[in-house]
Amino acid sequence: IDAYEAIESVLNWEKFISTVAEAEKLARPADFDYLELLDNRYSQLRRYTPKLLETFEFKATSASLAVIKALEVIKELNISGGRKVPESTDTSFVKPRWLKHVVKGDTIDRHYYEMCALAELRSGLRSGDIWVAGSKQFQDFEDYLLADSSWQSMCSSQTIPVAVATDFTTYIEQRSLELSEQLALVSSMIVENKLVDVRIENEQLIITPLTNAVPKEVDEFSRKVHSLLPRIKLTDLLVEVDSWTQFTKHFTHLHSGEQV
Template identity: 25%
Template sequence: MSAIKFHATPAGQQALLTWQFLADCESKSGKKKYAGAPITGISVGWRKVVIKNSPDSINPCAYTFWSIERILENLKRHDIYISGSERYGDPRAQLLQGTAWEAVRPQILRTLDWPALADEALLPLVDELNTAYKKTAERWANNSAVRFETFAGQERLVLTPLDRLEEPKSLKQLRERVHSLLPHPDLPDLILEINRWTGFAEAFTHISQGGSRVKDLAVSICAVLISQACNIGLEPVVQSGVPALEYDRLTWVEQNYFRTETLSLANDALVAYHTQLKLAQIWGGGEVASADGLRFVTPVKTINSGPNLNILEPDAELLTITSPATNLLDFMES
């Protein structure tokens, strides 16, 4: 714990306090060394195993694991950071400050169509929130879907779950018909088929040998893609006796063919093919992307946009596109 010095943003201060408390406990002894342990923010599930009988009676093992979990969560959110680290550094350090920010501030505000003062930007949100609170308060007495319950001496808000809607018979029949019409290939076969359509594997070139290709390189590339995309490692895709799927071959391909440059070129090949599909054109011009149940929209005016000639005409006034298929798995889902 003393080897790495953690720092925290205001949102990560409580998690850092638990970590520092653990570090201090290393130099203490006795049964009450965990007395006064900070437990602010502990969930109901963790509280059951961390706290024995009273807030001063702590299960050391459970408290340690809870603290580690909080540290990991806050590291991922960058609420806890390490000075000097590129991956886990302070995200605020990358923000423009002083004269550098003042120089680009007018341009960014015009691009985002934001007012110069923060109070003006927040005022519509304040009014909307205030209106929502008032409407909720007016209908609270007649709202059977929400209530307060007392749990462990504290009140908590409880929302009644929505009633389940039964699926109509026609929907079930449609699902069965669609399912019967779709092929059911294995994932490796599917990726190899996509490569046959798009040739995306040609984008993977050796880091030092340029355009030289070994036999069945596409098979090895697809196997490495599966191992990385599914986060399963190389062992599950290794097949002894198949030269393209031997462990040594796959590690060599991963080290020499997989890098940001080749992955970007492979994605470009997928996007170029995807945008020519009639169904993709019906969906729109590519300004909307969906991933993991989230919907992303690229506005027409944005400083983060760039040209994509595969989607818009060359004489378009502004080429601003977020690809509808940004990676191999998105492409496959489409």
């Protein structure tokens, strides 16, 4: 088969060349990072981030203090109306993936600096390294624990509310006795061959494999059902579904935001 003739039977050569050129413009390199596109969304973040930082008081462990300092820098810029991040600003919180976007030569990109700080704020809130003063959901981890005074009072009165002995010697004796009893029971059952799906063969412990819960007939039935489905391209299916629902009219251009 002549590849060129096969292509021209579908579309003419000029159209093919223009299509390839257009595809090359749209194609992204293998190491493409979506962070390169975030700057286009900065204006949307600015609709609420100044109010967010103004309203909530964020605190952090020592590991995330650099993020809190970055948020303070952003708050000061919001108040003063400044556009440039001071060159002496700490960027130790910036991860390697963000670094080339945040630090550009001798300057710090305001947009990416702020977006990186907000991304680290989100991660810190999820991990618990950062919390919100007065919040129930994002409170300091220490607030979940008993107050030290309450703990000391429970210890002195021996009223610690747990379902096991609080004295270590008593606890370990009880658990050791229970473990010995269970081991003796298992040993006797193995000797009498009473353990279900467990046996000793040639001085080795053998555990019977689990059986397949799905009958073999299901595989054949599944293949028959699959053979009844039409062989169509996914793109054709999307076009057909769009004719029913018109979902593509809700798509907007990535940069302009206009309806496609």
